[in-house]
Amino acid sequence: MNKRHDHLFPGMLMLLGIVFILTAARTGSATDPSDYLDLDRLGDRYGEVAFDHALHADYAACSECHHHTTGEAPSDPVCAACHQAGDEAESVSCATCHPVQPFAVELIEQKANSTRYHIDIVGLQGAYHLNCLSCHEAIGGPTGCTDCHQSQP
């Protein structure tokens, strides 16, 4: 009997050690900004969105969300017609190109006189929901209005 216990003890220690290392590794990755992001740039009707970037990067190609801006070729065939190759942008943050106030007076004037091809860039609120919701609906992620963010009083 005693002999058996002597064998068990180091085994349990090893198990504890492994569990500890695993937990530490998880907390470490969760606090790394590029794996886990708090999206909180918009209004105050809803709270911030805890976005698990690493989880999503597992599910989808970068170009599903970032267009061709991370250097990948675009996955949307409509965009691929003109942007065949990836073209890394200085900043891949959605807000660089998708304005928080898309209907500001200056932007509306700019659009009216614009000779740019892209006169139809959605605002940040639209960019997030069009992108996130369309995929969640298609392959099963949260779609309820309080699934990703809590209502603020």
Place this chain on the structure above:
Amino acid sequence: MNGPLSRRNFLRTGLATFCATLIGTHAEKTAARDFEGYHQSKGVLVDLTRCIGCRSCEAACNKEQGLPPPETGFDDPSVFQLDEHGQPRRPDDRAYTVVNRYETEFADHPLFRKIQCNHCLEPACLTACFVNAYTKTPEGAVIYDADVCVGCRTCMIACPFSIPAFKYSSAFEPRIMKCIFCYDTRLVNGLPPACVEACPTEALTFGERETLLRIGRKRIRERPNRYVDHVYGEHEAGGTAWLYLSGVPHDEVGFDMDVPKQPIITYVKDFLAIVPMVLTIWPALFAGFHLLASREQKTIETNHASQEDSHESTGQ
């Protein structure tokens, strides 16, 4: 030979001038028909393929316009059920905008459509109103002065989209109610209406109507499989400030495709043109009828008399 003063040309020009004078009023009407709205007037492009039926726009409108609280919450999907007459909801004095749900064979998921005043370029309600309660502002909104309104409800009948509603709560103070494009609180300050700002998927795009048409055509051109090739409101009712893109034929989601392509105002003008005609021509016309009729009567009488004469003569 080809002198400009040849007798024939002279006559032709003279005749043309004469005709032009005669139909002068008609030329003006045509000009009014071509009115494209104020330069830089604003509008909203509604992309039904993006609408998820969350009713955030309804909630935002209710708050912005200080309307009474809804019977059930804005997250209650039971409002999408048809009423006992099989009709979907309509905007009324308690809700200037409503979102309805449509099941069609063209899509494997339900579709949604937001309804509110379309802010026509040449509003029929404005033309129909006897007391000039309505105004079309340069920004594109069709607004009204409730203090002037006498409650005749002509606008309700005139509107091709059946939008104006009446608040019946007070019999002595009838009050017209409809979407005003958030004119006084937002549009005058260059801000988009509350519903647009609230829409999470940017199914509502605010901007200059001309730009919106360009954007609409671009979306259709880039994704012909996603959209039907029609921007509802570009020509309907003579053009409206609110424009609609759809993934299924528009009439499948409740749009009235029989709305005339000319502004309703044209018909009203045509009708008004008849009024002086009635006053000037009808007296003469009826005098003529009367003369003819009485002459006929006389002829009949004389005929009768002569017949009797002949009868008498044959009877002899």
